[in-house]
Amino acid sequence: MKRGSLPAVLVLWLVLIVSVMKAGEPPSAAAGPFQTLTCGLEYRHDVCKEGPLSIHVLRIHRSRRDWSLHTGLGQGTVYGLEPLDGIVARTAKSIARPVMAAINGDFFVIEPGPYQGDPRGLQIVNRELVSRPAGSSLWVAASGELKIGRVASKLRVVWPDGKTVTPLGLNEARADDAAVLYTPTLGIRPGETPSDPPGTRTKGGRELVLERVEGKALLPIQVGNTYAARVREVHNQGDTPLAPNQMILSLGPKIAPMPQGQPGDVLQLVSETEPDLRGVQTALGAGRILVQDGKLPNLGPADQPRHPRSLIGWNQQYLLFVVVDGRQPKLSIGMTYPEMAALAQQYGCTDAVEMDGGGSSTLWAMGKILNSPSDGKPRAIANGLILIRSLGVEPPTFDITTKKPADQVKVKVEKDTATFDVSSPSGIGVEPQRKHQAAVFDRRRRKAGAWNGDRGLRCGRKTHHGTARQRRLLRDQTAQGPVGKSVEELDVGLD
Numbered sequence: 001m002k003r004g005s006l007p008a009v010l011v012l013w014l015v016l017i018v019s020v021m022k023a024g025e026p027p028s029a030a031a032g033p034f035q036t037l038t039c040g041l042e043y044r045h046d047v048c049k050e051g052p053l054s055i056h057v058l059r060i061h062r063s064r065r066d067w068s069l070h071t072g073l074g075q076g077t078v079y080g081l082e083p084l085d086g087i088v089a090r091t092a093k094s095i096a097r098p099v100m101a102a103i104n105g106d107f108f109v110i111e112p113g114p115y116q117g118d119p120r121g122l123q124i125v126n127r128e129l130v131s132r133p134a135g136s137s138l139w140v141a142a143s144g145e146l147k148i149g150r151v152a153s154k155l156r157v158v159w160p161d162g163k164t165v166t167p168l169g170l171n172e173a174r175a176d177d178a179a180v181l182y183t184p185t186l187g188i189r190p191g192e193t194p195s196d197p198p199g200t201r202t203k204g205g206r207e208l209v210l211e212r213v214e215g216k217a218l219l220p221i222q223v224g225n226t227y228a229a230r231v232r233e234v235h236n237q238g239d240t241p242l243a244p245n246q247m248i249l250s251l252g253p254k255i256a257p258m259p260q261g262q263p264g265d266v267l268q269l270v271s272e273t274e275p276d277l278r279g280v281q282t283a284l285g286a287g288r289i290l291v292q293d294g295k296l297p298n299l300g301p302a303d304q305p306r307h308p309r310s311l312i313g314w315n316q317q318y319l320l321f322v323v324v325d326g327r328q329p330k331l332s333i334g335m336t337y338p339e340m341a342a343l344a345q346q347y348g349c350t351d352a353v354e355m356d357g358g359g360s361s362t363l364w365a366m367g368k369i370l371n372s373p374s375d376g377k378p379r380a381i382a383n384g385l386i387l388i389r390s391l392g393v394e395p396p397t398f399d400i401t402t403k404k405p406a407d408q409v410k411v412k413v414e415k416d417t418a419t420f421d422v423s424s425p426s427g428i429g430v431e432p433q434r435k436h437q438a439a440v441f442d443r444r445r446r447k448a449g450a451w452n453g454d455r456g457l458r459c460g461r462k463t464h465h466g467t468a469r470q471r472r473l474l475r476d477q478t479a480q481g482p483v484g485k486s487v488e489e490l491d492v493g494l495d
Helices: 008-020 084-095 337-346 468-480
Strands: 035-038 041-048 053-061 067-073 099-104 123-125 128-131 135-140 146-153 156-158 165-167 179-182 206-212 226-235 247-251 266-270 282-285 289-291 309-314 318-324 351-355 363-365 383-389 397-402 407-413 416-422 426-430 437-442 447-452 457-459 462-464
Touching: 053 099, 053 363, 067 084, 067 123, 067 282, 084 099, 084 363, 084 383, 099 309, 099 318, 146 351, 206 266, 282 383, 289 309, 289 337, 309 337, 318 337, 318 363, 337 351
Parallel strands: none
Antiparallel strands: 035 041, 041 053, 053 318, 067 383, 099 363, 099 383, 123 128, 123 282, 135 146, 135 282, 156 165, 156 266, 179 247, 206 226, 206 247, 226 266, 289 351, 309 318, 309 351, 397 407, 407 416, 416 426, 426 437, 437 447, 447 457, 457 462
């Protein structure tokens, strides 16, 4: 088979997908239905023997308000490298939240050297800007909306005269004619104070150690803020050691004219981006935009080399993490960029973006790696996008009023209140106008539970997710109604 040419049977398979596809659903001809891993998180493995192809898909219900996206760093630092499952474990520990799913993140400096591990583009971790944007990025807007697009950095320093301005890089290799700002996250993990701290890894130039001005914040750096920083020390060589509460401004030896910051000077550090990512908590650099607003961009000719690929895509209902295995002739040959874009559309994505691929392509969920990395084991990578479950989301609350001949359960979900009639000792009251919302009343124990989509059956302080059959019955009832219809065989186990 000619490298880059699509096998005829594979072409027919892709055509079949397009021809029978339902909105938001890959066809049953490609694989079986999604397998529920936990409420709101589903997985499927699509296999095509011709090619061959092995495609792993995680589908996340966007209605889950108790889930959120975060980014994690390898080893907890900018230059750290770590397999995805290690990044997941580290992130879960640092934020004290359960991790549900994850996918590998941005491209990074993979070549051995002092800057190996540096993400190629943007990264924001819990609002902290740790790597500046360069090209396409993926971010969660302050409104919660997912966005993809090109982001430009406007990070800069304003010198004491108020007129001289120098553009800045951030936590990256410094050229001789450039300036870079280094923060502790470059090589120091949160909460640590190493006895032998790493340095900036620069050579030559002039480096200013910056400290906080009393009464004003200096760290962490966040987009949209301006920081006052006092020059504490000036070093006329590179590789200045990092410290937890300081930053280092490194000036290349060929900057002309060389700014003359002195101890005691106060500099203004301006952190801005275009577009403005003020308030963004989570962002990652990315590769090619595969689908945007339902449209496919020009991704080049069809005759391209195939490799393992990772993509993140979404529509109004679902967020998808997709990995296509590759470089394994007996398992999967990988895909080209146009094929990945078509695949994203076939899974119902209105927007999708490529993440790092090759040996970096890794998909994780519920405690294990799901795909077959082409290196034979998970590669140590720079970062990842991680789905966590927030523990601070308030569960639905409810109270009970009794009216003969039927009991009524008043269910308050956030600010919305609805009353459901329940006509059996272990029945379901459903509200057809409110999709996937129901109430269950245990007459003997005088307790009620609120069901809201895939968030589970809540009673008292416990959440009952039930069996797959119970969840299916609840979904069927909430989809069909009518109010007061009971399912006596459903045992929800309220206690």
